[in-house]
Amino acid sequence: MDLLHTALNLFLPPAGIFFLVTISPTLAFIKACQWLLSYVFCENIYRKVVIITGASSGIGEHYVQHLAYQYGERGARLVLVARRDDLLRRVADRARKRGAKDVLVIPADVARKEECKRVIDETIDRFGRLDHLVNNAGVTHSFFFEEATDTSAFTPLIDITFWGDVYPTYYALPHLRRTRGKILVTASVASWLPYPRMSMYNSAKAAIFNLYETLRVELGSDVGVTIAMPGWIESEMTKGKFVSPEGDAALKPEQRDVDVGPFPVAYAEECAQAIVTGALRGKHYVIYPFWYSTLLLYRVFAPELLEWSYRLLFVSKAPGTDEPPSKIILKTTGAQPHLYPSSIQKAE
Template identity: 40%
Template structure:
């Protein structure tokens, strides 16, 4: 029986690399459902996965639209009859000092993409996840554990995502569905360059210090390994692990660490 794996945000970055790695590991035993807005990019990822032996369903989906999330799950079940893994990976970045933002409309848009899309997909998939004792994955961020200056909007969405899936994990404990939350730090993708700036436009640059960024290949591998082991949390860097505990013991020090994560080219307050 094939393992049916849904990955949102699969057209690029971490999502695309997870799809390729899962196809490489599982081969013909993998049935991948790749979801994103860009069908052309999805088809390129799908072709690479098919070369590795996987069955692939490409599904255009805007996760900021609840009907699209429901349609994604319905199409998966119609095609394969089950769901074994749901990876809520799709997301968008943002960087702006709060005092520089005039119109908060894009804050709401970001919440729909980063938080509500994952909630809507999970709600639609829940009966099928329980039926197969599946693995449920949320790709959050270190910004969902520690607030980062200039990232009020992004941190808010990721904190919301983290809180939702932590609570849901407890609700699902008796069902056999595992909930894995991944907390990538700075990963070498273009997500921050395409994210919102203070005016809600594409930033065109990263607001974070990109030196020492984790490779997308390593990040995807860590998420897949943790998902396979039904790991609760995947904190990927030593700095992230330290910051998580130091937030309780020395919060002011963690604030200074977060400030140092900013891009030195004028991004800090």
């Protein structure tokens, strides 16, 4: 067996590279045709039924609300799911004003499978169908892995960020198959970028990414899957709400520094528009802002350089200080990631 693997190690890498180079022109032509066709045959979502989870928590306070508005402007019928009923109803009112044909509000905790089943059942009882499932629930943290004083700090993060996508998908799939619907999931660039102080969140998002990559293979053309990978987007997270390292399951309400360093925080409205448009065009992936794709190249071809850069920016101490260079950059430029003109205000 060792001899066989040795032979495969010697033969397959050069053979694989040769085949990839040979077939690249054909693949490029096919992708170009798919790109052009996506603009011609963009899905009409008018009066179709869309479930959106996480519409009032974590990244949801801005980005997910604008996902609802984007679907609403296209005349969809919406089901908004999150734990905070009051905020859900405000989002529902705005979505109706934007053009949503009907909006159903379902307060629920997507980390609990029985509540996810209830969400799907209530949706089918009300509308009789399901066309899009948009999974977004998630919370993050801002502490080093070793700083956690209680491992229970990890539990709510994994429950919401991972299982909060798994359970709705599991119960929605039979209905999505019947309508040949779509799943739009927010995986974040954190699923492949090694952001320090976010180890468990990154891990949960990486699990989400691989789950839906596998589902795309398993489901084939029956159900479309779009994986959205936004970078730093205006949200409760970039305003400083995190799971505590002491194990408190609740998001911390106080404003705290968000160590995003030199990375700008993008508007949620523009991000939501790009991602919904990508899903309706049948794209497999949507990275927003697009310049993060450059970092993906480094992740594949020069991971050591990416690791060194992130450690230098976010972990190492700047000379003569007790702070990382990323925080020094913020203070020097006067940029504060949670002090931006909110596009939610523009939406109102």
